[in-house]
Amino acid sequence: MLFIGHTKFSVYTPTSGAWRATNGSKFRSEEEYRAYLFSGLRLDPRIDILINFSLPQLALAAKNHQIVHLLSYSELLPRKYEQLLIDASDKYEFIQLNKQRLGTGWKTAEQIAPDLLLTSEHPQQPFGIYRLDDDDILPADYFDQISPYVKEEFVGMQVSLGTGVSAIYKDGQFYNARKTYHPMLSIGYTSIHKMNGNGEISKFPVSAHNLADRKYPVILDSRRLGYLWTRHTQQDTALGLLETDESSLNEALKRHMDRHPAVHDLDELFSSFPILENKITAAGSPKSTREEMITKSTELDHLGLRLKPKRVGGRVKVTVTMTCSIDSVPRNALLKFIFVNKDGRRIDPKTLDQYFENQPISRSGNARVGWFRYLSTRPGKNKTVIDVTLPPNVCIGVVSVTKWVRNETRISINSISVESISE
Structure with missing residues (x-):
């Protein structure tokens, strides 16, 4: 042929x-x-x-x-x-x-x-x-x-x-x-x-x-x-x-x-x-690294979704895409962070207040929430990007997504990525 x-x-x-x-x-x-x-x-x-x-x-x-x-x-x-x-x-x-x-x-x-x-x-x-x-x-x-x-x-x-x-x-x-x-x-x-x-x-x-x-x-x-x-x-x-x-x-x-x-x-x-092989990345720059945390769409249940990314520090971009049902309301889900040191030990959320003062995440007074960001949850497809710069010797230990207001609504997580940004 x-x-x-x-x-x-x-x-x-x-x-x-x-x-x-x-x-x-x-x-x-x-x-x-x-x-x-x-x-x-x-x-x-x-x-x-x-x-x-x-x-x-x-x-x-x-x-x-x-x-x-x-x-x-x-x-x-x-x-x-x-x-x-x-x-x-x-x-x-x-x-x-x-x-x-x-x-x-x-x-x-x-x-x-x-x-x-x-x-x-x-x-x-x-x-x-x-x-x-x-x-x-x-x-x-x-x-x-x-x-x-x-x-x-x-x-x-x-x-x-x-x-x-x-x-x-x-x-x-x-x-x-x-x-x-x-x-x-x-x-x-x-x-x-x-x-x-x-x-x-x-x-x-x-x-x-x-x-x-x-x-x-x-x-x-x-x-x-x-x-x-x-x-x-x-x-x-x-x-x-x-x-x-x-x-x-x-x-x-x-x-x-x-x-x-x-x-x-x-x-x-x-x-x-x-x-x-070894010549291509999904990250936003040639020197950056990007980890895709899930490989297929996952429906969020009452327990939420808890993920452990590879430990990265410095400037980090977390991107979440999701699809929400017609009865969903704004701010119906949280992206929560647990921060650890280079040895993997959990860091007290309160000690990071000064570092994240002008960054797009907040610390909740609820100790079960800690550092978080509301996710866009309007009906249909949503995308939220969180770009933060971590203090020295601090890494993201855990990222988790949970419903927040109305548990009965359907939320499907289409993708979660953690990207370490190198300029």
């Missing part, structure tokens, strides 16, 4: 209207666009992701499958990056380089398909064409997931793997990992084709990937992770943001991504993306 992929590594298309970098909304001249396109600031993260993550993952996925991956680049690409692409093509036999000459287009998967099929045992077999940007990554079982749909009855359809992971990339690390659901996302989007007896490849009507189902049928399979959508400040999408400095851009990306739940099933993540 044949799969043909295509990645365009900074091809030179100054008149294209498809991207913010080329549609005139960002750069005033072709010279400005060219300087941006081939700058080290833009190319360095892309070549690192492509060479060290995307292609090794593609090699894992290619086992037991016939794949050809077309890698197009401009003749204007600085020599050091071109050499890295050449080295990659020497390492991975499935790569076919395509150097784009000035004033010409690039090869397409449809153009190289006939020769590949005519030299195969079954020239008229259905085959798949997929797309992959230079800074995105496919799972190790990508072709296994797509293969069941590369059949005669699905020719003329596209396949979308709707569930995946999105994470911010910086200096060899991925962080702020979120589990996402994006049907018809361009990453790994596969069209099912066939060549007829005249050597012609079946074609699809032109359509934006997110509107494809208006033009032809799209098969949606979201049972397993289907992509890793990398986010970074040098992407075309980042050009549309109002923020300009890197720190502000990163914060804007995180605000956009935090609509999605944090990745908590690391076994699932590393099974799909083994190359990312």
Whole structure:
């Protein structure tokens, strides 16, 4: 079974209207666009992701499958990056380089398909064409997931793997990992084709990937992770943001991504993306750590939920998401803290008054409550984030959630995370 992929590594298309970098909304001249396109600031993260993550993952996925991956680049690409692409093509036999000459287009998967099929045992077999940007990554079982749909009855359809992971990339690390659901996302989007007896490849009507189902049928399979959508400040999408400095851009990306739940099933993540082990975290910065305290939604009963996180100190962010029934009322649950020293011994709550005076937690006069924060419990979905800085040699020993006003209402805890923040 044949799969043909295509990645365009900074091809030179100054008149294209498809991207913010080329549609005139960002750069005033072709010279400005060219300087941006081939700058080290833009190319360095892309070549690192492509060479060290995307292609090794593609090699894992290619086992037991016939794949050809077309890698197009401009003749204007600085020599050091071109050499890295050449080295990659020497390492991975499935790569076919395509150097784009000035004033010409690039090869397409449809153009190289006939020769590949005519030299195969079954020239008229259905085959798949997929797309992959230079800074995105496919799972190790990508072709296994797509293969069941590369059949005669699905020719003329596209396949979308709707569930995946999105994470911010910086200096060899991925962080702020979120589990996402994006049907018809361009990453790994596969069209099912066939060549007829005249050597012609079946074609699809032109359509934006997110509107494809208006033009032809799209098969949606979201049972397993289907992509890793990398986010970074040098992407075309980042050009549309109002923020300009890197720190502000990163914060804007995180605000956009935090609509999605944090990745908590690391076994699932590393099974799909083994190359990312020790290279990715759900924490909000590369140096921070984040612990997901529960792995599935838990309904809160009269006993509450008591959890012991790993001991972390300094600046700590605790995030709680929950779903409350229609009869719930505000402040219907408490998040309670027990603080301990480095040896694990419980600290008298009263001794911490001066440290938490201007922080978003309070100490109750009820000794059974201690330090706490009311949780948002309006009907429907709620999210509460508590960001505190602990005194020296103090750690969170226990976090617990209990109902407070109306025990008869239903509250489901969807997630609780404890993140140690390192700036």
